[in-house]
Amino acid sequence: MAEPSIFSRIIAREIPATIVLETDRVIAFNDIAPQAPVHIVVTPKTEQYRDVVELAAGDPELLAELVATARQLADEHANGDFRLVFNTGADAGQTVFHVHAHVLAGHGGLGEDT
Ligand code: 5GP
Numbered sequence: 001m002a003e004p005s006i007f008s009r010i011i012a013r014e015i016p017a018t019i020v021l022e023t024d025r026v027i028a029f030n031d032i033a034p035q036a037p038v039h040i041v042v043t044p045k046t047e048q049y050r051d052v053v054e055l056a057a058g059d060p061e062l063l064a065e066l067v068a069t070a071r072q073l074a075d076e077h078a079n080g081d082f083r084l085v086f087n088t089g090a091d092a093g094q095t096v097f098h099v100h101a102h103v104l105a106g107h108g109g110l111g112e113d114t
Contacts, residue, residue: 005098007043020077025062026069028103037106038077042069049099052086070103078105 010017010029017029020040031039044062049055055063067084074082085102087094 005047006096007041007098007100008047011045021069021073023065023069026065028069028073031102035102036083036104038074038082038104040073040077040103041100042066042073042103043098043100047098050097051088051094051099052101053088055099066101070101073103074105081105 004012006015007027009015010019011027017032019027019029021028021042025045026042027045028040028042031041044055044059044066046062049058052063055066070082070084074080082103082105085104086099087102
């Protein structure tokens with residue numbers, strides 16, 4: 001068995017994080033190295049999907065729940081506008097291979113230094 005991902009360890013409360021939302025299937029917590037005034041990671045509790053492409057093929061409803069959660073978080077923590085980033089693959093900056101979205105808010109859009 002592979003080691004649990006860092007996010008599975010947060011879900012299991014083995015390592016601390018500031019959890020801002022949790023449902024049966026999804027959890028959201030503040031990123032440890034924020035790249036924007038609001039930077040929240042939203043991830044499924046299951047570790048079975050490595051990236052958004054696998055998730056979209058395997059469980060589109062769960063992907064839709066991630067997006068709906070991002071909407072809710074942006075309403076609760078910013079003015080409702082947000083960027084949703086799924087780094088996909090190591091060369092694109094993905095470091096945790098447990099699918100997750102970055103919800104970024106609180107500044108302008110693409111082209112900012114984030
Ligand atoms: P990726 O680079 O895979 O798209 O995103 C992984 C994100 O997880 C990074 O933004 C990184 O800062 C965040 N991260 C990594 N380890 C931890 C941790 O232990 N706690 C929290 N809250 N965030 C983490």
